[in-house]
Amino acid sequence: MEALQLYNKNETYNGLYVMLMVNRLQMLYFFLIMPRFLIHPYMIWVILAVGLLSQLNLLLLSKWFSTGFSSKGYNGFVQLFGKKIVRILSFIGLFFILLKLFVVMLGFSEIVQIFMFPSTDSNWIIFFILLSCWYVAGKGVEKTIRFVVISFLCTFWMFFFFAFFFLPPIAQLSDLYPIIPMEWNRDSWKGIFLILSSFSGPEFLVFLGPWFKTNNKTFRYLSYGNALTVIEYVFLYIASLLYFGSNYLSKNQFPIVNMARYFQNPIIERIDMVMVSLELFNIVFAVSIFLLMFYAASKIAFGKMEKPSSRGGFLYSVFLIFIGMILVNEWIWKSGEKQVILLNLQILAGSLSYLVVPIVIIMIMKIKGVNKHGTAKEKG
């Protein structure tokens, strides 16, 4: 088997790529179903608050990027944690990556199935999407990171369309009342974690450190990406409140896509179909990145780091994920009640990973007394 240059590093990408990646990784799947769980108008404030929290997280992440460790990649982590712990951590990481992959992929293929190919088996849709992800990921990390530009250009402008819902006769200010929380229950907590989980994603960037040109401006770019996400979330959420009204929002499975169905254009009648197809670029980008991470993490976890990455090995891991997805799709995702379990799991796992990863890294760095240049002080 010929050796594959999946993880080669020939060039580094500047802050702009960091910004686009933060933003696109936060706009994957959850934002499409978010309004259905948030329901109440006061959740607008919660989105803003969680956005600020996410900003703090990014501050911690940028601290990591400013050390020399981040650019060393795997070796950096080994220096910091020790080989054994890195292996254990990547084993745990596999679970998080898999869960995210499953939810994003199954969720989106369900949307494609419902709105575009209702008579097609969703397993086929998973197959085709995964096939393109495998192709993109097969080009290596560098090209995949570059792909974020295409994914961003294909998708970011879509939220401007939703400005249409801010105009009368659809917009009524009373749809946004009451604007402060009058009661607080379990669903509201779930809403907070859902938002946090949708903001998660940038924590995976710590593993892509070697490919980024990091400097003291990195935090700025991370923040730009995050701020753009906050704007998009709030914008889409207010639009959905105006369009559906609080009462109907919880009854709608895919609020954002259903809103897109209301757009009209004399030339293309089903604009929603075009939008869903373009959104696929974003999914393909994210899934490709996660596929590469999964392969690398499994190599670390099983102690095969020294072996060169091979086409066969990568194909094998993608194939395993594909089989896993088909099984999860058949056993869990297709039945609504069980799907909720998986969603809840991802809501928790996403929030957890987003909160814990930066904190743990910073704590270990503090304990080991790392300075800016990435050298640990000798103890004592």
Next chain:
Amino acid sequence: MGLRKKKAKKLAIIFIALWLTGCAPFTENNIIEEIAPITFLSLSKGDEGKIKISTIIPPLSKEEKSVMSQEVSLLKEGVREFNLNFYQEIKSGQMRMLVINEELGKEGIMSIINVLLTDPDISLRIYLVIVKGNFEEYLETQLDKQENLDYSFYRMLKHYEEKNQGELTVVNLHEFKNLLYTRYSDPYLPVFKIENDAVSYEGTALFQNDKLVETITSFNDRIFQLLNNDHYLKILPIPELEVVLGHVRSNTKVDIDTSLSTMTYTVNIDSRIEEYRGEKQLFDPKDLEDLKKDIQSNLEKQTQELVKKMQELNVDPLQLGIHTLKPFSKPMDEKKWIELFEKMDIKIDYQFNIEPLTDSNAKS
């Protein structure tokens, strides 16, 4: 390179085999010659709780058209029955209208609305229309004379929807659904009457939840357009005063007192007199003032009666309830609002701003 080519060949063979053996994952066939994208469905009450569902087939091709009807117990079953009786397959992606018979509307149309909402093929912009009379019969008699009957009907609705022209009520599926599901509001739909081989606009049907309870017609319907639907009327004839107001623009304001027992409904109107055939001399400022007062009291009286009727029927198409919503207080329970609304003392107050433009009696 050779290895790669071989691989590509292998992959290609696998794909071709999949496709040729019929394992293709896309089972829907949308070849244009073989499908019939219907433009509307007409629903009416059938025997024994069934629904009679009709449409014009074929909707597109230049073949001779005919009206096809089926009596079924479920809406989607009807579409299947059509397929069994016609060589083309019915597709609902181009549906533009849903015509519901008045009798069916009185029984409630929630289930029909939900069917439409869950089908991603059916646009949320389809128009909902209530008809009085036998629409199928009308189609059958008119089809010979007017081939594109359904299309012209759709164009008419679209024309009046587009710029809120203020002539007729036009409601699409999304708007209906929102009024149905939003708290403190009830939906309404346009009503068309079939009489002597012609369809004419009659007024607005008021719904209590999903059940049709009342149709408001003629002058009441005009007021309804002014208060709620379009806030604009091209002309507003008031026959009792022998006057026609033109380009009537309205601006409504609702005030509810803190005890929630009285509501003041203020309507500001900008308009001009377009025609007058009465006795008053409109050049005389005093007479003009009198006429204004007459118009004002006339409209106030009529509106009062209309709102009273809504209160009696317990319907709220004007969405008066949403004015109880405040940014910083808990929304009222819907049942409580209904109780309050029934008893509420609603005061109507018209504020006029009329420009006298023409006066047919001036030089006589």
